[in-house]
Amino acid sequence: MHNIRIKTQRLLLRPLTVADAEDVFEWVSDERVAKYMVYTTYTDMEDVREWLSFTGQDTSTYNFGFERIGDGKLIGSGDIGRDEDGECWGFGYNFRYDCWGMGYATEALKAMMEYARENFGARKFHASHCEPNLASGHVMEKCGLHFVGYGEFRKLDGSCKMRSMEYEG
Numbered sequence: 068m069h070n071i072r073i074k075t076q077r078l079l080l081r082p083l084t085v086a087d088a089e090d091v092f093e094w095v096s097d098e099r100v101a102k103y104m105v106y107t108t109y110t111d112m113e114d115v116r117e118w119l120s121f122t123g124q125d126t127s128t129y130n131f132g133f134e135r136i137g138d139g140k141l142i143g144s145g146d147i148g149r150d151e152d153g154e155c156w157g158f159g160y161n162f163r164y165d166c167w168g169m170g171y172a173t174e175a176l177k178a179m180m181e182y183a184r185e186n187f188g189a190r191k192f193h194a195s196h197c198e199p200n201l202a203s204g205h206v207m208e209k210c211g212l213h214f215v216g217y218g219e220f221r222k223l224d225g226s227c228k229m230r231s232m233e234y235e236g
């Protein structure tokens with residue numbers, strides 16, 4: 068597990084651990100949050116624990132919990148990591164539904180990108196979102212990426228397939 072901690076104005080980005088399972092379950096079990104994510108809506112806390120223990124061992128991406136500094140509450144999570152080609156960096160994020168629309172995703176993504184630039188020499192970023200998920204595209208644009216074309220989104224279990232919008236920056 069990495070031990071990176073990044074502070075922004077309102078958030079502490081820090082490694083996720085199995086002890087976060089209950090907090091994480093609050094949003095990954097929410098269909099409104101899971102709808103455009105690659106995972107399917109979680110229904111069992113044990114699956115969240117399993118994911119968290121795997122994520123702690125994954126060395127290809129840096130996973131973060133997003134903790135609100137004001138009250139210490141974990142309100143979302145995300146990751147950033149080098150793509151297989153070794154040049155481009157990808158990222159993702161998701162937040163509790165009651166925390167949407169407050170600029171948290173933009174704040175967290177800017178911090179992860181800046182950290183990757185300064186510490187790992189990241190220069191190129193690539194990301195995508197399901198076509199209807201325009202808020203995510205807006206976050207990417209506010210972080211300096213631009214739309215480059217359409218692609219295909221698939222959930223990990225293949226249960227959903229739709230057009231994606233691809234971004235680079």
Ligand SMILES: CC(C)(COP(=O)(O)OP(=O)(O)OC[C@H]1O[C@@H](n2cnc3c(N)ncnc32)[C@H](O)[C@@H]1OP(=O)(O)O)[C@@H](O)C(=O)NCCC(=O)NCCS
Nearest residue numbers: 100160161162167168169170171172173196201202203205
């Ligand atoms: C996508 C998500 C991470 C955005 O988080 P957030 O903290 O609400 O994002 P921010 O507040 O930083 O920015 C969202 C921007 O999109 C805009 N926006 C919101 N809904 C929108 C919509 N339907 N169409 C266009 N723009 C929209 C907001 O106004 C805001 O822009 P502004 O700051 O210029 O007003 C959050 O909605 C979420 O967790 N969704 C579920 C998981 C998910 O889909 N993750 C992304 C997968 S690619």
